[in-house]
Amino acid sequence: MDKLLSRKKIISLIITCLLLSACERPATVSNWSPLANMQTSPTEDLSTMISETEVDTPTFSTPMMIGGTASPIPTIDIDDLPDTLPHLLKGYELVSWQSGNEWNFTLVSGTNRQKTFEELVSPESFVTKEGYVKITVKGVESIKQVLERVPAGESVAWGGMNLSGQVPSGTIYFAYPQQEIMDELMAVAKENGFDLYTLQESE
Numbered sequence: 001m002d003k004l005l006s007r008k009k010i011i012s013l014i015i016t017c018l019l020l021s022a023c024e025r026p027a028t029v030s031n032w033s034p035l036a037n038m039q040t041s042p043t044e045d046l047s048t049m050i051s052e053t054e055v056d057t058p059t060f061s062t063p064m065m066i067g068g069t070a071s072p073i074p075t076i077d078i079d080d081l082p083d084t085l086p087h088l089l090k091g092y093e094l095v096s097w098q099s100g101n102e103w104n105f106t107l108v109s110g111t112n113r114q115k116t117f118e119e120l121v122s123p124e125s126f127v128t129k130e131g132y133v134k135i136t137v138k139g140v141e142s143i144k145q146v147l148e149r150v151p152a153g154e155s156v157a158w159g160g161m162n163l164s165g166q167v168p169s170g171t172i173y174f175a176y177p178q179q180e181i182m183d184e185l186m187a188v189a190k191e192n193g194f195d196l197y198t199l200q201e202s203e
Helices: 002-023 046-051 117-121 140-147 179-192
Strands: 092-099 102-109 133-138 155-159 195-198
Touching: 102 117, 102 140, 117 133, 133 140, 140 179, 179 195
Parallel strands: 092 155, 155 195
Antiparallel strands: 092 102, 102 133
C-alpha cells in the first residue's frame, strides 16, 4: 500500500512538473541597456556646450561663443571688395575673436537664420550678386578698411562676451577686444556715418 501511494505521489509530481513547464512563458531576449539609453552627461566637454549657445536677441542671429580652434585667417586683398557694400534690410553683424595675440573679425549680412561658428570663422570672403556679404579678415587695420565700405545710414551690431577666467586658456569664442581697439572702430563708424553698436551696450 505504501509503495502504491509513493508511486502515485511520484507520478503526480511528474505530471505537475510537466504541466508547469508547458505553461511557462519563454524568456524574452532584449537588447535594452540602461547605458545605451542614457542621455549625454551634463559634464560633457565645455567646447560642445559652448558651441550650442545661442543669442536670444532679435537683432543679432549669430552664436556668441564656442570652444575649440578657428581656421587660419588669410589676408585678403581689400581692393577686391566693392568700394561700397550694399544697403541691407537687416543691417550687418560683426563678430571678433582672438587667436594668439591677433584679433580676427567677420562682417556678415544680418539675417534671421542662425549662423554657425564654423561659418563665421571660415576664411572665405565674398559679396554675392544677391547682396549677401561675408568678409573675414585678420587684424585691426584690415577690419577698419572693411568698415570704411559700409554705407552711411547702415546699422552694424557687434556681438561678443567676456569669458576671461571662465574657459580654458586657448578657447576661442566671440569677444570684444580692448577698449582702445573698440574706440578706433567706433570712430571709423562715426566718420562714415553708420551706426556701430555692441550688444553689451544694448543689454
